[in-house]
Amino acid sequence: MANMNNTAKEPLIRIGKRNELTAKNAMFLRLAAFGLALVAGGVFILAVGHNPISVYWTIIRGSFRSEMAIQATIKYMIPLLITSLGITLAFRMRFWNIGAEGQVIMGAIFASYFALFFDGLPHVLLIILMIIAGIIGGGIWGLIPAFFKVRYNTNETLFTLMLNYIALYIIVFLRDGPWADPESGGFPKIARFSKNAQLDKIFGVQAGWIIGIILVVLVFIYMRYSKHGYEINVVGESKATARYAGMNVRKIVLRTMFISGGICGITGMVSATGSDMTLATAVAGGVGFTAIIVAWLARLNPFTILLVSFLFSVLEKGSTVIQSEFGLSTDSSEVLQGIILFFVLGCEFFVRYRFIRRKKGGTD
Amino acid sequence: MEMVIKFIAAAVISGTPLLYGTVGEILNEKSGHLNLGVEGMMSMGAVSGFMVGYYSDSFLLSLIAAFLGGAVGAAIYAVLTVTFMADQNVTGLTLTIFGIGLGNFLGLYYLGLSESGTLKLPEKITGQMRSINIEGLSNLPVVGKLLFSYNPFVYLGIVIAIVLWWYLKKTKTGLSLRAIGENPSAADAAGIRVTKLKYINIILGGGICGIGGVYCAMIINNGVWISNSVGGFGWIAVALVIFAAWSPVRAIFGSFVFGAFNILRYYVPSVGIPEAFYDMLPFLVTALVLIVTSIRQSKENSQPAGCGINYFREDR
Numbered sequence: 161m162a163n164m165n166n167t168a169k170e171p172l173i174r175i176g177k178r179n180e181l182t183a184k185n186a187m188f189l190r191l192a193a194f195g196l197a198l199v200a201g202g203v204f205i206l207a208v209g210h211n212p213i214s215v216y217w218t219i220i221r222g223s224f225r226s227e228m229a230i231q232a233t234i235k236y237m238i239p240l241l242i243t244s245l246g247i248t249l250a251f252r253m254r255f256w257n258i259g260a261e262g263q264v265i266m267g268a269i270f271a272s273y274f275a276l277f278f279d280g281l282p283h284v285l286l287i288i289l290m291i292i293a294g295i296i297g298g299g300i301w302g303l304i305p306a307f308f309k310v311r312y313n314t315n316e317t318l319f320t321l322m323l324n325y326i327a328l329y330i331i332v333f334l335r336d337g338p339w340a341d342p343e344s345g346g347f348p349k350i351a352r353f354s355k356n357a358q359l360d361k362i363f364g365v366q367a368g369w370i371i372g373i374i375l376v377v378l379v380f381i382y383m384r385y386s387k388h389g390y391e392i393n394v395v396g397e398s399k400a401t402a403r404y405a406g407m408n409v410r411k412i413v414l415r416t417m418f419i420s421g422g423i424c425g426i427t428g429m430v431s432a433t434g435s436d437m438t439l440a441t442a443v444a445g446g447v448g449f450t451a452i453i454v455a456w457l458a459r460l461n462p463f464t465i466l467l468v469s470f471l472f473s474v475l476e477k478g479s480t481v482i483q484s485e486f487g488l489s490t491d492s493s494e495v496l497q498g499i500i501l502f503f504v505l506g507c508e509f510f511v512r513y514r515f516i517r518r519k520k521g522g523t524d
Numbered sequence: 525m526e527m528v529i530k531f532i533a534a535a536v537i538s539g540t541p542l543l544y545g546t547v548g549e550i551l552n553e554k555s556g557h558l559n560l561g562v563e564g565m566m567s568m569g570a571v572s573g574f575m576v577g578y579y580s581d582s583f584l585l586s587l588i589a590a591f592l593g594g595a596v597g598a599a600i601y602a603v604l605t606v607t608f609m610a611d612q613n614v615t616g617l618t619l620t621i622f623g624i625g626l627g628n629f630l631g632l633y634y635l636g637l638s639e640s641g642t643l644k645l646p647e648k649i650t651g652q653m654r655s656i657n658i659e660g661l662s663n664l665p666v667v668g669k670l671l672f673s674y675n676p677f678v679y680l681g682i683v684i685a686i687v688l689w690w691y692l693k694k695t696k697t698g699l700s701l702r703a704i705g706e707n708p709s710a711a712d713a714a715g716i717r718v719t720k721l722k723y724i725n726i727i728l729g730g731g732i733c734g735i736g737g738v739y740c741a742m743i744i745n746n747g748v749w750i751s752n753s754v755g756g757f758g759w760i761a762v763a764l765v766i767f768a769a770w771s772p773v774r775a776i777f778g779s780f781v782f783g784a785f786n787i788l789r790y791y792v793p794s795v796g797i798p799e800a801f802y803d804m805l806p807f808l809v810t811a812l813v814l815i816v817t818s819i820r821q822s823k824e825n826s827q828p829a830g831c832g833i834n835y836f837r838e839d840r
Contacts, residue, residue: 175607176838208633256613258560314818315827317560317613318763322814325756325807333800449621456614487636491629491751498622502600505615509608513836 193507219478236473243451246423259320261448262327267425270297275357298425306417359434366434539783544736545761551729560616563758564623569594569734594734643749705828708835
């Protein structure tokens, strides 16, 4: 570097703040980042010896080629959509809830309890009970880190993360012991839910998609028009401001994390009773992490979350097709998701800042 | 007694990948960056180290490749968070998803190329990573097994941890780095080159994580490639940083303790404790450690104050 010895001189390139971009320009920038991400992903596909355009085309065609394919794509979208909505509430509050995975699992466990042991109840009552159980299960799992956060300022990022694994091994424990299926012939699994305890299908896809869409609207209204939503935003901006305005920050954090975890718990309920028809250890299967990416890409806006989670489910469904057609493993969808978010994260910089070149002849 | 020695030796073997991950993450956090991408960087190190080892037959090249694999992951993270000031939590998580995905993807890709349908490291490498045997020392009773019976990774990890402790505590650059982690604008005002030091240390830390990754692939998984090769070690490492109170030397002790949790089930008499409990134990203990450390907050043993906040020069 030229200015190594002369610290007084201005660096060749420095970073400066820029005036807020217009919403249109910012959106254009993000689309450009998305495009660049596809190019980078294309280079990666090229490097493993395939034609990027035909791979991309296969992803899109594979997700829409038949009624069944579209149904499968929607099925991928359901958990992603609902979980992202749950995470959004916590993230708006700047509470780094990366424990969605565990909250999904706990919701599934609580709901499964009714599916396994109360399957004689009337169907509608049972479904409602299971949804409530899912909310409570996920909610409790969100409440625990929130409690320690407000009480002792325990780092929520790591704490929620540990709760993910603890929840996972609770399923393993139930599967190997108390809830083991006696008819599985020694194979560790939990019994399949009876027909009465399975979530209904609507247009060939489990009803979770309706729940998801209802939640999009509810979360939007809650965040935009309710007093609670306003409080969440203020706490997210600054806890000190919230306190100064007379808000009970502890109560807000606890309440919001219960709701956030509860929504994630609904994911667990619909995945177990709608897709798996049993309580499987993979009931969350990484959705808690992918949902964070979705929520972030959508800038925590419920309607954009709907769009982004659909896009991601196209990627997920498409990756199963490129596995069968190109022999590339489905992990490619995680790689592509990662690349897309890397580029979008990078582009956010250009929304707020710009590089300034040193002017000729010294400082400006 | 025999059993206790065997237990301790097994704990050390099982805790070593945690040591690499923890020490790498300490370097990241000391430069003010909470990098949640440890699992991803380890996974990238695992796949690059394993594949280079598989095709080159060279232990050394494999180590270098593992370091570079982790370093590349860290470099992506550094560009995004240091220069582009992207959110550290989200960037780190993305790095983890990307790294695990990339590791699994490339692993299956090379698996597809192999004729036998499995990938197993050649004998030439597995031979070198077997336990060392120092004439006269390794055969000593008790001490031989406890101190002189491990694979080279274990010793390398301990050396790295001690060197880093010395670097952070005793050198001028280390002092500068700690200053950056605590208060980057003060460090900048004192003439420390914040950006440069951040880059160097984040990338170095990522490289160390990468070596931990290849350890998982080579030793924990017995030199056979499997998907999700790192299997959660990276996440435990992130938490272990807290247990170790940001000290590389305490990380040595901490990772061996957590290694012991991993293998505990094989050494305690089965008294009807469910298997799942042992799997849960490391995470449960970490959660408890998090709570306990947050209850008795000491300034000395806490996260660098600037951790998680990106530094923008003109915001001063």
